[in-house]
Amino acid sequence: xxxxxxxxxxxxxxxxxxxxxxxxxxxxxxxxxxxxxxxxxxxxxxxxxxxxxxxxxxxxxxxxxxxxxxxxxxxxxxxxxxxxxxxxxxxxxxxxxxxxxxxxxxxxxxx
Amino acid sequence: xxxxxxxxxxxxxxxxxxxxxxxxxxxxxxxxxxxxxxxxxxxxxxxxxxxxxxxxxxxxxxxxxxxxxxxxxxxxxxxxxxxxxxxxxxxxxxxxxxxxxxxxxxxxxxxxxxx
Numbered sequence: 001x002x003x004x005x006x007x008x009x010x011x012x013x014x015x016x017x018x019x020x021x022x023x024x025x026x027x028x029x030x031x032x033x034x035x036x037x038x039x040x041x042x043x044x045x046x047x048x049x050x051x052x053x054x055x056x057x058x059x060x061x062x063x064x065x066x067x068x069x070x071x072x073x074x075x076x077x078x079x080x081x082x083x084x085x086x087x088x089x090x091x092x093x094x095x096x097x098x099x100x101x102x103x104x105x106x107x108x109x110x111x
Numbered sequence: 112x113x114x115x116x117x118x119x120x121x122x123x124x125x126x127x128x129x130x131x132x133x134x135x136x137x138x139x140x141x142x143x144x145x146x147x148x149x150x151x152x153x154x155x156x157x158x159x160x161x162x163x164x165x166x167x168x169x170x171x172x173x174x175x176x177x178x179x180x181x182x183x184x185x186x187x188x189x190x191x192x193x194x195x196x197x198x199x200x201x202x203x204x205x206x207x208x209x210x211x212x213x214x215x216x217x218x219x220x221x222x223x224x225x226x
Contacts, residue, residue, distance in 0.1 A: 033214065042115075042201055042217035043154070088153055090215075098144070098161075098169065099205075099215055103153040 006089060006105040014110050019076040021105040023089030024069075030092045032065055033099070034074050037086045046074075046087075079109045113137050117202040117218035124192045124225045132187040132221050134202030142205045143185035144169075144215065145177060147198040154201065160185055192225045199223070 007022045023032070031050050035043040049056045049065045049072065056063045062075040076083055086106050090099040117134045124130055136143065141162045146154040146169075156169030160179040174196060176188045185204075189196055202218040 035215075040220075042219045043203075043215075045214045045216070048214060098142075098156060098159050098167075100156065100170070101146075101154040 006087070006102045008105060009103070010106045010108070012108040012110065013079055015079060015081055017079055019079050019083070019107055019109070021074045021087050021107070023072045023074070023102055025072075025089075025091050025102075026070065027093050029067075032063075032072050033090045034061075034063060034072075035088045035090060035101075037088065037104070039085075043088065076107075079107075081109050081111045083107060084109045115202055115204055115216050115218040117200075117221055119221060120219070121222045122224070124189070124223065126192060126194060126225060128192050129188065129190050130192065130223075131189075132200055132202070132223075133184070134186065134218060135184045136202075136204040136216070137183065138204060138206070138216065139182070140204035140206050140216070141182070143179065144203040144205075145175075145185070145187045146201045146203065147171065148201060148220075149198050157187065157200075189223075192223075194225045197223060197225045 005024050013019050029051055033048045034046045036046050037043045047058045047063050049063050060077045065072045086104045088101050088104045090101045092099050115136045144159040145157040148154050155171045157175050158169055158177040160166045163182045166177050178186045200221045203215045205215045
Protein backbone atom coordinates (compact mmCIF):
# COMPACT_ATOMS: atom_id res chain seq x y z
CA UNK A 1 0.00 0.00 0.00
CA UNK A 2 1.14 3.55 -0.64
CA UNK A 3 2.68 5.56 2.16
CA UNK A 4 1.22 8.93 1.23
CA UNK A 5 -2.35 9.81 0.34
CA UNK A 6 -3.24 13.19 -1.08
CA UNK A 7 -6.47 15.01 -0.53
CA UNK A 8 -8.41 16.11 -2.48
CA UNK A 9 -7.95 13.83 -5.48
CA UNK A 10 -8.94 16.69 -7.78
CA UNK A 11 -9.18 20.44 -7.29
CA UNK A 12 -10.50 23.11 -9.64
CA UNK A 13 -9.95 26.79 -8.87
CA UNK A 14 -9.98 30.15 -10.60
CA UNK A 15 -6.72 31.83 -11.56
CA UNK A 16 -5.54 34.06 -8.72
CA UNK A 17 -7.03 31.89 -5.98
CA UNK A 18 -4.96 29.84 -3.56
CA UNK A 19 -4.76 26.07 -3.86
CA UNK A 20 -4.26 23.82 -0.85
CA UNK A 21 -3.43 20.13 -1.09
CA UNK A 22 -2.98 17.77 1.80
CA UNK A 23 -0.92 14.64 2.26
CA UNK A 24 -1.22 12.05 5.00
CA UNK A 25 1.25 9.28 5.63
CA UNK A 26 1.39 6.22 7.81
CA UNK A 27 4.84 5.74 9.32
CA UNK A 28 7.62 7.92 10.66
CA UNK A 29 9.57 9.75 8.00
CA UNK A 30 12.95 11.33 7.42
CA UNK A 31 11.81 13.84 4.80
CA UNK A 32 8.67 14.72 2.90
CA UNK A 33 8.80 16.12 -0.60
CA UNK A 34 6.33 17.53 -3.08
CA UNK A 35 6.58 16.92 -6.79
CA UNK A 36 4.69 18.27 -9.77
CA UNK A 37 3.82 16.39 -12.94
CA UNK A 38 2.58 18.05 -16.09
CA UNK A 39 0.48 15.84 -18.33
CA UNK A 40 2.61 13.33 -20.19
CA UNK A 41 5.85 14.38 -18.50
CA UNK A 42 8.13 13.22 -15.73
CA UNK A 43 7.89 14.50 -12.19
CA UNK A 44 9.71 17.63 -11.11
CA UNK A 45 10.83 18.28 -7.56
CA UNK A 46 9.21 21.31 -5.90
CA UNK A 47 10.22 21.38 -2.28
CA UNK A 48 11.59 19.19 0.52
CA UNK A 49 10.79 19.53 4.20
CA UNK A 50 12.69 17.59 6.84
CA UNK A 51 11.04 15.84 9.75
CA UNK A 52 12.38 18.42 12.22
CA UNK A 53 10.96 21.35 10.22
CA UNK A 54 7.42 22.66 10.51
CA UNK A 55 7.14 25.09 7.61
CA UNK A 56 9.03 25.95 4.48
CA UNK A 57 8.59 28.49 1.71
CA UNK A 58 9.73 28.60 -1.89
CA UNK A 59 8.37 31.39 -4.06
CA UNK A 60 4.58 30.96 -4.19
CA UNK A 61 4.80 27.59 -2.43
CA UNK A 62 4.33 27.05 1.28
CA UNK A 63 4.66 23.60 2.82
CA UNK A 64 3.77 22.66 6.37
CA UNK A 65 4.52 19.43 8.19
CA UNK A 66 2.81 18.10 11.30
CA UNK A 67 4.59 14.93 12.36
CA UNK A 68 2.20 14.38 15.27
CA UNK A 69 -0.67 14.09 12.79
CA UNK A 70 1.49 12.51 10.08
CA UNK A 71 0.32 15.09 7.57
CA UNK A 72 1.60 17.82 5.30
CA UNK A 73 0.00 20.53 3.23
CA UNK A 74 1.10 22.33 0.08
CA UNK A 75 -0.25 25.80 -0.51
CA UNK A 76 0.14 27.48 -3.89
CA UNK A 77 -0.68 31.17 -3.63
CA UNK A 78 -2.00 33.37 -6.43
CA UNK A 79 -2.40 30.41 -8.75
CA UNK A 80 -1.82 30.65 -12.49
CA UNK A 81 -3.15 28.58 -15.37
CA UNK A 82 0.40 27.23 -15.77
CA UNK A 83 0.10 25.65 -12.31
CA UNK A 84 -2.35 23.13 -13.79
CA UNK A 85 -0.73 19.76 -13.10
CA UNK A 86 -0.78 16.79 -10.75
CA UNK A 87 0.96 17.20 -7.41
CA UNK A 88 2.41 14.31 -5.45
CA UNK A 89 3.85 14.01 -1.98
CA UNK A 90 6.63 11.53 -1.36
CA UNK A 91 8.22 10.29 1.81
CA UNK A 92 11.31 8.35 2.68
CA UNK A 93 10.71 6.06 5.59
CA UNK A 94 13.97 4.38 6.54
CA UNK A 95 17.70 4.48 6.09
CA UNK A 96 17.47 3.16 2.54
CA UNK A 97 16.15 6.59 1.48
CA UNK A 98 13.88 5.19 -1.21
CA UNK A 99 10.91 7.46 -1.90
CA UNK A 100 7.32 6.27 -1.75
CA UNK A 101 4.76 8.42 -3.58
CA UNK A 102 1.14 9.17 -2.90
CA UNK A 103 -1.63 8.96 -5.48
CA UNK A 104 -1.61 12.69 -6.26
CA UNK A 105 -3.93 15.69 -6.49
CA UNK A 106 -4.96 16.86 -9.95
CA UNK A 107 -5.10 20.65 -9.94
CA UNK A 108 -6.93 22.60 -12.64
CA UNK A 109 -6.51 26.36 -12.63
CA UNK A 110 -9.13 28.01 -14.83
CA UNK A 111 -8.07 31.19 -16.66
CA UNK B 112 22.49 18.95 -19.29
CA UNK B 113 20.71 15.72 -20.22
CA UNK B 114 19.87 14.66 -16.65
CA UNK B 115 18.08 11.30 -16.75
CA UNK B 116 17.62 9.76 -20.18
CA UNK B 117 15.48 6.70 -20.76
CA UNK B 118 14.74 4.74 -23.92
CA UNK B 119 12.59 3.81 -25.68
CA UNK B 120 9.92 6.49 -25.32
CA UNK B 121 7.16 4.27 -26.70
CA UNK B 122 6.96 0.51 -27.16
CA UNK B 123 4.24 -1.98 -28.02
CA UNK B 124 4.86 -5.59 -27.03
CA UNK B 125 2.98 -8.79 -27.54
CA UNK B 126 2.19 -10.90 -24.50
CA UNK B 127 5.16 -13.11 -23.69
CA UNK B 128 7.75 -10.97 -25.45
CA UNK B 129 10.73 -9.61 -23.57
CA UNK B 130 12.29 -6.19 -23.61
CA UNK B 131 14.70 -3.97 -21.73
CA UNK B 132 14.19 -0.34 -20.79
CA UNK B 133 17.44 1.56 -20.67
CA UNK B 134 18.24 4.44 -18.35
CA UNK B 135 21.30 6.60 -17.92
CA UNK B 136 22.05 9.64 -15.76
CA UNK B 137 24.86 12.13 -16.09
CA UNK B 138 24.63 13.74 -12.63
CA UNK B 139 27.05 11.35 -10.90
CA UNK B 140 24.21 10.17 -8.67
CA UNK B 141 24.61 7.14 -6.45
CA UNK B 142 20.99 5.98 -6.36
CA UNK B 143 18.72 5.04 -9.24
CA UNK B 144 15.11 3.94 -9.38
CA UNK B 145 12.46 2.46 -11.62
CA UNK B 146 8.84 3.41 -11.03
CA UNK B 147 5.63 2.60 -12.86
CA UNK B 148 2.63 4.88 -13.09
CA UNK B 149 -0.81 3.62 -14.01
CA UNK B 150 -3.60 5.92 -15.22
CA UNK B 151 -4.79 8.32 -12.54
CA UNK B 152 -2.44 6.87 -9.97
CA UNK B 153 0.75 7.78 -8.28
CA UNK B 154 4.10 6.14 -8.80
CA UNK B 155 4.92 2.71 -7.47
CA UNK B 156 8.50 1.70 -6.92
CA UNK B 157 9.55 -1.40 -8.85
CA UNK B 158 13.25 -1.67 -8.01
CA UNK B 159 15.92 0.65 -6.81
CA UNK B 160 19.69 0.70 -6.58
CA UNK B 161 21.07 2.62 -3.62
CA UNK B 162 24.58 2.51 -5.04
CA UNK B 163 26.56 0.87 -7.80
CA UNK B 164 26.58 -2.88 -7.36
CA UNK B 165 23.40 -3.10 -5.27
CA UNK B 166 19.75 -3.54 -6.17
CA UNK B 167 16.67 -3.98 -4.01
CA UNK B 168 13.01 -4.74 -4.57
CA UNK B 169 10.44 -2.01 -4.25
CA UNK B 170 6.66 -2.26 -3.91
CA UNK B 171 5.89 -4.11 -7.17
CA UNK B 172 8.95 -6.13 -8.32
CA UNK B 173 7.19 -9.22 -9.68
CA UNK B 174 7.71 -9.73 -13.40
CA UNK B 175 10.74 -7.46 -13.58
CA UNK B 176 14.49 -7.70 -13.30
CA UNK B 177 17.06 -4.93 -13.09
CA UNK B 178 20.76 -4.46 -13.72
CA UNK B 179 22.91 -1.65 -12.35
CA UNK B 180 25.44 -1.82 -15.15
CA UNK B 181 27.66 0.92 -13.74
CA UNK B 182 27.15 4.14 -11.82
CA UNK B 183 25.45 5.81 -14.79
CA UNK B 184 23.17 3.07 -16.08
CA UNK B 185 20.24 1.14 -14.61
CA UNK B 186 18.16 -1.09 -16.86
CA UNK B 187 14.76 -2.68 -16.33
CA UNK B 188 13.90 -5.96 -18.04
CA UNK B 189 10.53 -7.56 -18.65
CA UNK B 190 11.24 -11.23 -19.29
CA UNK B 191 7.74 -12.24 -20.38
CA UNK B 192 5.48 -9.24 -20.81
CA UNK B 193 1.89 -9.38 -19.58
CA UNK B 194 -1.01 -6.97 -20.26
CA UNK B 195 -0.90 -5.99 -16.57
CA UNK B 196 2.51 -4.46 -17.25
CA UNK B 197 0.99 -1.88 -19.59
CA UNK B 198 2.04 1.34 -17.91
CA UNK B 199 4.29 4.37 -18.02
CA UNK B 200 7.73 3.64 -16.65
CA UNK B 201 9.92 6.28 -15.08
CA UNK B 202 13.58 6.04 -14.34
CA UNK B 203 14.98 8.37 -11.71
CA UNK B 204 18.15 9.11 -9.80
CA UNK B 205 19.21 10.87 -6.63
CA UNK B 206 22.40 12.05 -5.01
CA UNK B 207 23.89 10.97 -1.72
CA UNK B 208 21.59 11.79 1.21
CA UNK B 209 22.90 14.77 3.15
CA UNK B 210 23.72 16.84 0.09
CA UNK B 211 20.29 17.55 -1.33
CA UNK B 212 18.43 15.05 0.74
CA UNK B 213 16.70 12.49 -1.40
CA UNK B 214 15.50 14.79 -4.17
CA UNK B 215 14.79 12.59 -7.12
CA UNK B 216 15.32 13.60 -10.73
CA UNK B 217 13.08 11.89 -13.24
CA UNK B 218 13.34 10.91 -16.85
CA UNK B 219 10.55 11.75 -19.26
CA UNK B 220 8.94 8.31 -19.14
CA UNK B 221 8.53 5.26 -21.35
CA UNK B 222 5.03 4.36 -22.50
CA UNK B 223 4.72 0.58 -22.71
CA UNK B 224 1.68 -1.23 -24.08
CA UNK B 225 1.39 -5.01 -23.89
CA UNK B 226 -1.25 -6.50 -26.19
